[in-house]
Amino acid sequence: MVARPSSQSGWKSEMTNVRLAMQAGQYLAANEAIERIEAEHYTDEEAMLGIGECRTHLGQHVLAERACRAALKVAPNSTRAAYALASVLVATGDIDEADTLYSRVIAESPRDWDAWTNRSTLRTATPERNHVSAIQQALRAAGNNPDAAVALGYALAKEFEDLGEFDAAFTHLANAAQIRRSRMAYKVDADVRTMAAIADAFCVKRLAKTPLTVDEKGPIFVLGLPRSGTTLVDRILASHADITSLGELQDFPLALMQTNSDVSDKTSLINNSAQMDHAHLGSEYLRRIKGLSVAPGFVIDKAPLNFLYIGLIALALPNARIVHVRRGAMDSSYAMFKSLFRMGYPFSYSLTDLAAYRIAYADLMAHWRHALPNRMVEIDYERLVRNPEDETRRTLNELGISWDEACLSPHRNASPVATASAVQVRAPIHDRSVGLWRKYEQHLAPLAAALTAANISLETGGT
Structure with a gap:
């Protein structure tokens, strides 16, 4: 249970306890404390914004919207509250109001660089309606500010791509990505070694007697590389009357770390996890x-990155269903490269890193297929968007779940979505993104060469 402070002025300490409870997976206790804070401090902007943040992490986007609206009501001139509400509204699907709020933040606080990037993702820029000149002016005014160069560079790249100015788009994108990458202490080789170590630890022999009880209802893991179509598949499946999406959870890796709390390094964690009490996990x-x-x-x-844990998932959760979404290597790699992720995916800001990571991912997925035959349902993004009914019927059939016509209209699913694809999945299923990388073929030639040398298919998701 989350301890309650002795005075109302102690809501900040209680909020700290809420976050600790969430990290420990004590969500019921966290919710109880959040409700107390909200009831007692609904006129405190900072408290309401803190609640909005916690609600968002819990996937409670409608309640997060309520908290952010309360904060903005208390402090109507607060750009911080306006920004927070806009971000929640993207998840709940109110794109028009989110656009209005981001524009207000930019007008009142033009150095809030993230607002520029976020606004650019909300709509397709057209010659009649775009922000290119305003973004360019802001970029000049920012001077050598690296935060501005990254955020505004991604915003410009997005709008130039919408306008069909592909060379200009890539110029700004590559520059912004290079700056972002230069500020990270990331080595892709470490991730490559980790994936190889996972395959070694979870060898064919160790996984040979993996239990399987998928006749029972259990969790469905939708996984793969980011920007590979996992959000679309999630929305399709969650449109089913008997399926609910919990969003992008960190609970499996957190449960793994919690059950191996005495292990301090990654190599030991991998080796321990292969031999631990999997039922306990x-x-x-x-x-x-x-x-x-x-x-x-x-x-x-x-x-998405639960693909790292497929062997563990199979051992720990015999009734789990695993859905692997794969997409053509060039389209998926470019989609990652052009995304300014809020957190995670550090390999996505360099074409060299992307190639190395994509090859290691392909090797690990090939290992899982060999070690766990018939354990995964695999979906090719290209086939799905070109023939959604057949692919969705096949997927549900392989999962052992009945057909639901609503799965063909995921854009009508009103539930919130909080991923980099939040805006795109509000539209009907389409194939307009297939082959988009060809617009940048010359710029992406080094990536294509590296993938081809590793026998990775450029156009389809098969690995």
């Missing part, structure tokens, strides 16, 4: 997600 994961949903049917965990 599965129970801890299920305990955590139970506090996130009371839905009686299936629940989806859509964290």
Whole structure:
């Protein structure tokens, strides 16, 4: 239980306890404390914004919107509250109001660089309606500010791409990505070694007797590389009457670390995880997600990088269903490269890093296929968007789940979505993104050469 402070002025300490409870997967206790703080401090802007942040992390976007609206009501001139509300509204689907709020933040606080980037993602720029001149002016005014160069560079790249100015788009994108990458102490070789170590630890022999009880209702893991179509698949499946999406959870890796709390380094964690009490890990994961949903049917965990844990998932959760979404290597790599992620995915800011990571991912997925035959349902993004009904029927059939016509209209699913694809998945299924990388073929030639040398298919998701 989250301890309650002795005075109302102690809500900040209680909020700290809320965040600790969330990290430990004590979501019911965290919710109780959040409700107390909200009831007692609804006229405190900072408290309401803190609640909005916590609600967002819990996937409670409608309640997060309520808290952010309360903050803006208390402080109507606060650009911080306006920005927070706009960000929540993107998830809940109110793009018009989000656009208005981001524009207000930019007008009143033009050095809030993230607002420029976020606004650019909300709509397709047209010759009649775009922000190119304003972004260029802001970029000149910012001088050598690296934060501005990154945020405004991505914003310009997005709008130039919409306008069909592909060379200009890539110039700004490459410059912004290089600056972003230069500020990271990231080595892709470490991730490559980690994936190889995972394959060694979870060898074919170790996984040979993996239990399987998918006749029972269990979690559905939708995984793959970011920007590979995992959000679209999540929305399609979550449109089913018997399936609820919990969003991009961190609960499986957090449960793993919690059950291996005495391990301090990554290599030991990998080796320990292969030999640990897997039933205990599965129970801890299920305990955590139970506090996130009371839905009686299936629940989806859509964290893309759970592909790293497929062997562990199979051992710890015999009733889990695993859906791997794959997409053509060039389209998916370019989609990652052009995304300014809020956190994570440090390999996405360099074409060299992207190639190395994509090759290591392909090797690991090939290992999982060999070690766990028939354990995954695999979906090719290109086939899905070109023939959604057949692919969705096949997927549900392989998952052992009945057909639901609503799965063909994921854009009508009103539930919130908080990923980099939040705006795109509000539209009907389309194939306009297939082959987009060809617009940048000359610029992406080094990436294509590296992938080709590793026998990675450039156009389809097969690995």
